[in-house]
Amino acid sequence: MASGAPWVLSQVQVVAEAVATVAFALSGVIEAARKRLDAVGICVVGGLAAFGGGTVRDVVLDRRPLFWVQHAGWLWALLALCIAAMAFMRARHLEPTERAMQWPDAIGLGLFTASGTQIALDSGMPAIVAVLLGMVTAVFGGVLRDVVCNEIPRAFHDHRPYAICAFAGGWVLVATQVLSLPGWVSLTAAALVTTSLRAAAIVCDWRLPEWQASRRL
Amino acid sequence: MASGAPWVLSQVQVVAEAVATVAFALSGVIEAARKRLDAVGICVVGGLAAFGGGTVRDVVLDRRPLFWVQHAGWLWALLALCIAAMAFMRARHLEPTERAMQWPDAIGLGLFTASGTQIALDSGMPAIVAVLLGMVTAVFGGVLRDVVCNEIPRAFHDHRPYAICAFAGGWVLVATQVLSLPGWVSLTAAALVTTSLRAAAIVCDWRLPEWQASRRL
């Protein structure tokens, strides 16, 4: 993807993407356990949270094979992760709290936004579509997770900036590409901006406004 | 699409489609505001309601680029519309009532049915599939809107003819094509029949039957 990236950076990226995917999968596992799903439901919801966003992006772009088809090892890793998480939850009565999950999740948000936007740009999409698809990559895993668990998606509901950080980060990537900066610079900048905004939103407790329906609605 | 359409009619069609898209987007904005979603949720649900039906149709037909990718200006327009609607709701405590929305929605139902059925026929689909996809174009935006908002889709639930008007209108388009009428005639006839049926259903308060589950179920 980022052809100019030095070897070290591409290794860092692989590690970071793995961390991000694990964080997203665990968010699915935790939500499924909360909803008292069975072992199958936990694995499926974990998989939807981890791979759902990228899958929706690839269907929109008509890219095949899907990334989890091309790298089927991810499916085995996901299965192992879900089984390990279930064993761990059973033994320890579930240690990973949602607060602890926020930080890997913020890293995942940044990385998936950057890589998703880049992939869409590489497919020749206009800037607004690429930014939107970067956001979809980062956010729609969680949306599918919540829809299957019969909840309004948290990304649309909890009034803390989440998708909007991805939106901002996507534009950073577009801007750095217009400036012809090297690929690894723009990917890093986009991921950093997204993750920093999300981290700032958590630390400073920023809130998005809400619109309450009046009686006339 | 309708190559024989005179210039005036094609202008009318563009205006009418814009009205329809706006009506569908506003239905999403209103439902999202009711559910107290945040600003991101309002924009996403508005977008799903406006573009979701056509996107499902295009994925089934494997048409790429998707229409909102090809005409990315629609995304900017949608964003502007959602921001304007939110500002308006905040200032005025939300004026557009659901009753007022029924009429542009009925126009949208007719137009999306006609154009969706035509696109499917142009892709070589058999008549029943084309009619189904015309219905999907017109109805599935609202279905996705309701699923994300954690409701049973209103189109399947409120016992007022909605999708069934689209179904009838689609067959009108198929019939007029069998009769080799010019393209703009069949599109206009299908849209008019769909919208008129929906308008009649609203005015006369027609009801679809319901099937209540017995105890033996």
Added chain:
Amino acid sequence: MASGAPWVLSQVQVVAEAVATVAFALSGVIEAARKRLDAVGICVVGGLAAFGGGTVRDVVLDRRPLFWVQHAGWLWALLALCIAAMAFMRARHLEPTERAMQWPDAIGLGLFTASGTQIALDSGMPAIVAVLLGMVTAVFGGVLRDVVCNEIPRAFHDHRPYAICAFAGGWVLVATQVLSLPGWVSLTAAALVTTSLRAAAIVCDWRLPEWQASRRL
């Protein structure tokens, strides 16, 4: 699909697939009637339950035309089935109980798993992906049915082995293909194993474990 299959077996397969599709469609009709959907909702949910799994599989594999587009007669049959079921429910206050539905549903689970896994293998998918897509073919119709009806999907929630039987059956098909057994043998074996496991799960009342979230979550 199974080119070595004798003529009688291929006839059996057609009949069995029809039984399975009808069972899945009826599960949608019954759930829709329970939720008091209208006539349109009953037909749509019946169609989602019958065709949803195969459609998701085909979108992932990028196979076009979709099977219900290629064989549009299925859509007519589905429409006729739903109308007949509604007429029957109205006349008799709904005879088909969920218990009676379990057995055709188990047959459908086996057949859809076998054919879905085979189709994915024929498309050159790796084994784990093919097994997953066989499971998706068999299970995601029910998942979509439950999501549209605003329920947590039963397949993830009721703690009775269902998707996991499909998972096991898919591996049987992969194993028999590695052993170069004739196509009809591996399809039959996979379907039989899946259906038998499901039947045993129903008869013996097997339960999957559940993971309850602790307070620390």
